[in-house]
């Protein structure tokens with residue numbers, strides 16, 4: 189459900205203002221009736237015509253992608269590297285990633301054409317829970333886990349409380365596997381946090397984005413989100429915005 193002038197703007201008929209003008213001029217029909225009042229709420233299946241030409245409402249699409257390593261999280265790359273959008277060439281609509289994963293980071297990435305949800309989910313104050321599994325150099329000590337959890341300084345910024353645990357220590361290879369759950373999304377945050385405790389990241393995977401995981405998806409595969417998953421995401425974004 190959306191206001192008529194907003195929906196017209198989203199469908200690319202005119203700007204919000206321009207759409208209001210068209211409505212005032214009596215050039216817009218909803219389900220065959222001319223509408224001149226502003227702010228009418230329209231539903232997905234309502235037919236809307238401008239000068240008797242039906243406009244198609246853009247269908248919102250939501251995908252869960254298991255991002256591979258060596259792929260850039262953007263719509264295009266000036267260096268000609270492969271982008272996450274390249275994996276969606278069969279989708280006609282222009283879709284884009286929600287937030288970013290580094291070139292060498294793998295795992296859960298949401299792709300959509302829903303700008304409103306994207307803005308909500310990526311706004312710093314929303315902070316949906318994100319879990320990462322990092323392979324780091326060195327044998328991580330419990331005291332370092334405590335530092336990650338309490339918050340530490342990266343780029344003059346103190347990270348918010350996080351959850352962290354050691355999954356595995358490999359003495360022979362001198363590496364550790366760490367799980368870290370954060371609510372923020374500063375640039376290269378996980379790598380910087382682990383660097384700050386003296387353990388550079390060798391490999392990074394995002395295992396969870398809120399309640400979503402890559403279960404059932406091979407690297408480079410994607411699936412459409414189910415309606416209940418979309419609703420849950422929207423609900424989370426909404427709840428967090430009201431915190």
Ligand code: URA
Pocket residue numbers: 288289290291293375376377378379380392
């Ligand atoms: N933190 C990082 O350092 N890199 C990512 O890709 C995501 C979170």
